[in-house]
Amino acid sequence: MIGHAVAALLLGSGLASAAAPLTSKAGDQVAIPDWDLKSSSDVSKDLKGLSKPGVDTSSWYHAGTSKCTIMACLINAGVYNDEDLWYSDNLNHVNWGQFLVPWIYRQEFALSPAKGKHFILQTNGITSKADLFLNGKQIADSNYQSGAYGGRTYDITNLAAEKNAFVVQVYPTDYLYDFGLGFVDWNPYPSDNGSGIWRDITIKQTGSVSMGPISVVVDIDVPVESSPAEVTIRAEAQNLETFAVTVDAAAVVTGDASCAGDAIKQSVKLGPGEKKLVEFKKTLKKPEIWWPKQWGGQPLYNAKVTFSVNNAVSDTAQTNFGVRKVTSVVNSHNDTQYSVNGHPFQVVGGGYGADMFLRWDSARFTRIVEYMLDMHQNTVRLEGKMEQPEFYEICDKYGLMIMPGWECCDKWEAWAYNDELAIFPPPVWDDGDYETANYSMIHEASVLQPHPSVLTFLVGSDFWPNDEAAAMYVNDLKNAGWQTPIIASAAKRGYPAILGPSGMKMDGPYDWVPPNYWYDTEPSADRLGAAFGFGSELGSGVGTPEMGSLKRFLTQGDLDDLWKQPNKNLFHMSTNLSSFYNRQIYNEGLWKRYGAPSSLDDYLIKAQMMDYEATRSQYEGFGALWNADRPATGLIYWMLNNAWPSLHWNQFDYYLHPAGSYFGTKVGSRIEHVAYNYQTKEVWGINHSLDKNGPRKVDIELINTSGKQLAKKSVNFNTKANSGFKVVDFSSQIGTLSSVAFLRLVLSDNNGNVLSRNVYWVTNSIDKLDWNNSTWYYTQVTKFVDYTPLSKLSTAQVSVTTGPGKPAPGVPGTQTRIVTLENKSSVPAVFIRLTLVDKSGNDVNPVSWSDNYVTLWPKEKLQLEVGGWDGSGASIQVSGKNVKATTVKL
Numbered sequence: 001m002i003g004h005a006v007a008a009l010l011l012g013s014g015l016a017s018a019a020a021p022l023t024s025k026a027g028d029q030v031a032i033p034d035w036d037l038k039s040s041s042d043v044s045k046d047l048k049g050l051s052k053p054g055v056d057t058s059s060w061y062h063a064g065t066s067k068c069t070i071m072a073c074l075i076n077a078g079v080y081n082d083e084d085l086w087y088s089d090n091l092n093h094v095n096w097g098q099f100l101v102p103w104i105y106r107q108e109f110a111l112s113p114a115k116g117k118h119f120i121l122q123t124n125g126i127t128s129k130a131d132l133f134l135n136g137k138q139i140a141d142s143n144y145q146s147g148a149y150g151g152r153t154y155d156i157t158n159l160a161a162e163k164n165a166f167v168v169q170v171y172p173t174d175y176l177y178d179f180g181l182g183f184v185d186w187n188p189y190p191s192d193n194g195s196g197i198w199r200d201i202t203i204k205q206t207g208s209v210s211m212g213p214i215s216v217v218v219d220i221d222v223p224v225e226s227s228p229a230e231v232t233i234r235a236e237a238q239n240l241e242t243f244a245v246t247v248d249a250a251a252v253v254t255g256d257a258s259c260a261g262d263a264i265k266q267s268v269k270l271g272p273g274e275k276k277l278v279e280f281k282k283t284l285k286k287p288e289i290w291w292p293k294q295w296g297g298q299p300l301y302n303a304k305v306t307f308s309v310n311n312a313v314s315d316t317a318q319t320n321f322g323v324r325k326v327t328s329v330v331n332s333h334n335d336t337q338y339s340v341n342g343h344p345f346q347v348v349g350g351g352y353g354a355d356m357f358l359r360w361d362s363a364r365f366t367r368i369v370e371y372m373l374d375m376h377q378n379t380v381r382l383e384g385k386m387e388q389p390e391f392y393e394i395c396d397k398y399g400l401m402i403m404p405g406w407e408c409c410d411k412w413e414a415w416a417y418n419d420e421l422a423i424f425p426p427p428v429w430d431d432g433d434y435e436t437a438n439y440s441m442i443h444e445a446s447v448l449q450p451h452p453s454v455l456t457f458l459v460g461s462d463f464w465p466n467d468e469a470a471a472m473y474v475n476d477l478k479n480a481g482w483q484t485p486i487i488a489s490a491a492k493r494g495y496p497a498i499l500g501p502s503g504m505k506m507d508g509p510y511d512w513v514p515p516n517y518w519y520d521t522e523p524s525a526d527r528l529g530a531a532f533g534f535g536s537e538l539g540s541g542v543g544t545p546e547m548g549s550l551k552r553f554l555t556q557g558d559l560d561d562l563w564k565q566p567n568k569n570l571f572h573m574s575t576n577l578s579s580f581y582n583r584q585i586y587n588e589g590l591w592k593r594y595g596a597p598s599s600l601d602d603y604l605i606k607a608q609m610m611d612y613e614a615t616r617s618q619y620e621g622f623g624a625l626w627n628a629d630r631p632a633t634g635l636i637y638w639m640l641n642n643a644w645p646s647l648h649w650n651q652f653d654y655y656l657h658p659a660g661s662y663f664g665t666k667v668g669s670r671i672e673h674v675a676y677n678y679q680t681k682e683v684w685g686i687n688h689s690l691d692k693n694g695p696r697k698v699d700i701e702l703i704n705t706s707g708k709q710l711a712k713k714s715v716n717f718n719t720k721a722n723s724g725f726k727v728v729d730f731s732s733q734i735g736t737l738s739s740v741a742f743l744r745l746v747l748s749d750n751n752g753n754v755l756s757r758n759v760y761w762v763t764n765s766i767d768k769l770d771w772n773n774s775t776w777y778y779t780q781v782t783k784f785v786d787y788t789p790l791s792k793l794s795t796a797q798v799s800v801t802t803g804p805g806k807p808a809p810g811v812p813g814t815q816t817r818i819v820t821l822e823n824k825s826s827v828p829a830v831f832i833r834l835t836l837v838d839k840s841g842n843d844v845n846p847v848s849w850s851d852n853y854v855t856l857w858p859k860e861k862l863q864l865e866v867g868g869w870d871g872s873g874a875s876i877q878v879s880g881k882n883v884k885a886t887t888v889k890l
């Protein structure tokens with residue numbers, strides 16, 4: 001008896017939820033809140049039996065959440081923890097063999113069935129596929145419930161009871177055979193290959209008629225500022241009865257003063273089991289326009305649709321939407337160019353990495369969006385990592401555009417002509433695969449459709465879908481009311497007839513190239529990733545974490561390897577099959593340009609300088625050449641962030657610490673900016689704005705490493721919005737340098753307000769690229785610039801004082817701090833790095849700095865602002881290339 005009492009207590013969540021039905025009225029849609037799980041090897045093979053209420057699952061793992069892959073569930077259950085998994089090569093030692101068999105997820109929940117009530121179970125993707133059992137009956141098999149994005153609905157009215165037990169048998173994922181979420185060469189694979197219930201499974205209560213997803217079609221002409229919008233709200237009605245019913249459908253739009261009117265109503269007759277698309281039309285005479293962040297506000301409208309039968313609500317749902325217009329053209333160079341609200345829109349973005357265990361955290365993602373906007377990016381690309389619905393809501397609210405699409409290099413691109421998969425060719429699609437892909441597209445299109453932040457959809461990444469699949473995808477998107485451009489792939493290798501050329505290039509680089517690479521756009525030659533056209537994934541492969549992060553995931557031996565073994569394969573780089581398993585190409589550049597490191601600290605400051613140079617010049621190159629003869633129409637930096645603590649390919653590390661690659665991007669993408677073109681030794685202006693105005697001035701100054709002025713010039717100009725342009729040729733001053741010098745460019749307005757301040761270290765020559773010796777991932781450098789004099793700089797004395805700032809956005813109740821740097825010396829203070837730390841000296845992240853890794857002129861004073869942290873910051877660590885490390889109390 002004692003044993004039974006314990007077991008009953010441990011049943012826990014099952015019993016607790018049995019008390020309260022999941023849904024209480026028609027229109028309620030609630031996620032099954034929790035899961036117990038166990039390997040199929042350790043439980044009864046009688047899954048029908050397991051799916052009857054009352055089974056003792058006290059010895060199973062308890063997920064404590066409505067969605068988790070098997071590994072994420074096991075982390076939640078305390079079997080593993082991240083800090084251990086991430087440390088050194090521990091991840092390699094997880095027993096992945098345990099995930100080669102199916103796992104069983106189980107949960108009990110209560111409903112209150114009654115005559116006239118209907119219950120719909122909805123999946124949103126289970127990886128890789130699943131058998132579903134409810135109350136002793138199988139309701140789906142894994143041919144039907146297949147694919148990480150395969151969302152399906154099941155009418156469970158006939159099985160619903162007061163006490164329900166639901167069992168999901170989840171099948172293992174092989175990326176080559178199943179429609180999963182793979183990581184290609186981004187990082188080692190999660191031990192379970194992402195298998196599991198990674199998105200919610202919901203139960204919805206309805207009356208006789210249920211509602212499908214709401215879509216909102218918005219038609220508006222340009223100029224959007226003075227045009228009305230014709231809005232069509234659409235939702236499918238399905239009669240769940242075996243007799244005809246009449247549904248009274250009503251839609252209410254809210255959002256601006258003109259919407260205060262009555263509901264738009266209509267009655268629709270539905271035969272037994274019949275489905276019909278119900279449409280409501282509304283004209284917004286003076287709509288409020290949704291803009292990407294840099295161009296305006298993000299007003300959102302709301303549409304609520306209610307289906308009633310016999311005066312009782314049968315189903316109801318709502319969605320936000322925005323009024324905006326996205327178009328694209330493939331220009332005369334075969335490059336795709338987007339426009340948003342009638343204005344040519346240069347895509348300035350980064351490639352998103354989902355968490356390795358696909359865990360979702362809205363607060364974390366919100367900080368990531370704030371980081372992207374702080375770096376002046378306007379777009380995030382999702383290569384087959386379409387996330388949870390909150391992802392899109394957050395982007396709508398903040399004004400960040402999204403470029404979703406399918407992923408490369410596995411089952412999703414198992415085309416006979418895909419030579420990337422030649423070594424391990426996955427089987428080409430059979431009928432079942434087309435059906436899985438079809439339902440995946442239908443599901444994702446319905447989730448994405450209403451969101452104004454969705455710029456486009458890429459139905460392929462490295463390869464284009466064949467004609468049959470492309471026609472299917474396009475049909476699914478159109479049926480969902482899709483209005484933004486559908487693009488064949490992220491590369492120029494080929495295209496399906498229905499879509500035509502993608503206009504996007506995927507020609508690298510992915511590993512280190514020097515800063516002049518981007519500006520070398522020699523029109524007669526194929527300059528691969530240089531700043532022309534639309535680069536869908538490209539970068540110098542940089543993103544070296546700083547010490548505070550490195551010591552969290554590397555042993556002393558691993559840390560030593562970073563600077564003592566420059567060619568060694570490193571577990572935290574990529575998979576061991578990839579071209580990115582070591583830092584050899586990067587390190588060759590670092591050793592030859594900056595000199596062999598004398599310590600890990602020396603390695604890291606040199607690495608941050610390399611990373612900063614790399615991202616700054618990439619964003620500046622694309623910004624400057626945005627309206628060149630062959631315009632640079634977009635760039636997606638490869639990558640924005642990582643799935644785990646990685647040593648490369650990011651703009652901030654896994655712990656959200658912003659370092660060199662972050663501030664290079666932030667400076668290089670400023671809305672109004674002035675940049676140095678390494679290739680031509682010219683100064684260029686960049687203007688990403690539509691509405692800034694007034695005359696502008698650039699002050700240019702060149703000093704040598706002793707701080708002596710070598711040249712100085714001021715230029716006044718007027719330019720047009722949304723453009724890049726040459727300001728002045730500075731080649732005679734720079735071409736005659738005898739050693740490294742510093743170039744400072746300061747852009748200001750008529751009132752002397754500084755809009756952009758930007759310092760370079762330059763020499764009279766540039767790194768020499770051997771374009772003919774390029775691979776798909778980099779271009780060989782045959783002669784490196786010499787920055788080694790930077791290691792012989794005299795030490796600069798910098799004073800650092802802090803003072804109160806203003807209330808900080810983001811974290812309530814916190815203030816920003818003003819940090820004043822003053823160079824007391826006659827030599828420049830180079831690449832000053834500021835790190836906010838807590839009382840114990842640990843990095844405080846996330847954090848926002850107005851600027852960082854700055855270079856001060858002799859005697860120069862500069863004010864920076866730090867904010868957006870949780871209040872635990874106690875001091876600032878200060879160091880730099882020629883600045884002694886100190887710590888200053890806040």
Ligand SMILES: *[C@@H]1O[C@H](CO)[C@@H](O)[C@H](O)[C@H]1NC(C)=O
Nearest residue numbers: 096099172173174175176193
């Ligand atoms: C994960 O997928 C790879 C192929 O992409 C496969 O070789 C491996 O066996 C899979 N692992 C598991 C645990 O299913």
Ligand SMILES: *[C@@H]1O[C@H](CO)[C@@H](O)[C@H](O)[C@H]1NC(C)=O
Nearest residue numbers: 331332333334335495500501
């Ligand atoms: C654009 O692509 C088409 C084929 O789709 C080709 O015929 C044409 O020459 C290309 N134009 C340029 C400028 O490369």
Ligand SMILES: *[C@@H]1O[C@H](CO)[C@@H](O)[C@H](O)[C@H]1NC(C)=O
Nearest residue numbers: 434435438439442468472476
């Ligand atoms: C995709 O699914 C839709 C909706 O069920 C169906 O009408 C269409 O025929 C399917 N397409 C293919 C190619 O299977």
Ligand SMILES: *[C@@H]1O[C@H](CO)[C@@H](O)[C@H](O)[C@H]1NC(C)=O
Nearest residue numbers: 091092093188189575576577
């Ligand atoms: C790569 O890593 C896998 C998984 O850890 C291991 O089984 C394999 O032996 C490694 N291959 C090479 C070439 O190192």
Ligand SMILES: *[C@@H]1O[C@H](CO)[C@@H](O)[C@H](O)[C@H]1NC(C)=O
Nearest residue numbers: 672687692693694719720721
């Ligand atoms: C950006 O464009 C506006 C509008 O034409 C102009 O007034 C402003 O001076 C420009 N800024 C730069 C840096 O070119």
Ligand SMILES: *[C@@H]1O[C@H](CO)[C@@H](O)[C@H](O)[C@H]1NC(C)=O
Nearest residue numbers: 704705706707708709738739
């Ligand atoms: C910097 O320029 C001054 C003045 O020409 C010169 O005396 C000094 O040697 C130069 N410093 C270096 C490091 O070249």
Ligand SMILES: *[C@@H]1O[C@H](CO)[C@@H](O)[C@H](O)[C@H]1NC(C)=O
Nearest residue numbers: 524525526769770771772773
């Ligand atoms: C690179 O290759 C092109 C075409 O093969 C050739 O015309 C050119 O001379 C080569 N350039 C160099 C620097 O070898």
Ligand SMILES: *[C@@H]1O[C@H](CO)[C@@H](O)[C@H](O)[C@H]1NC(C)=O
Nearest residue numbers: 770771772773774780781782
């Ligand atoms: C390419 O670079 C490799 C390695 O530096 C060199 O051995 C080879 O000769 C180069 N090939 C060409 C065509 O320049």
Ligand SMILES: CC(=O)N[C@H]1CO[C@H](CO)[C@@H](O)[C@@H]1O
Nearest residue numbers: 822823824825858859860861
């Ligand atoms: C101590 C010192 O020399 N301070 C100077 C630093 O530079 C600013 C101008 O940038 C001068 O105003 C200070 O006198």
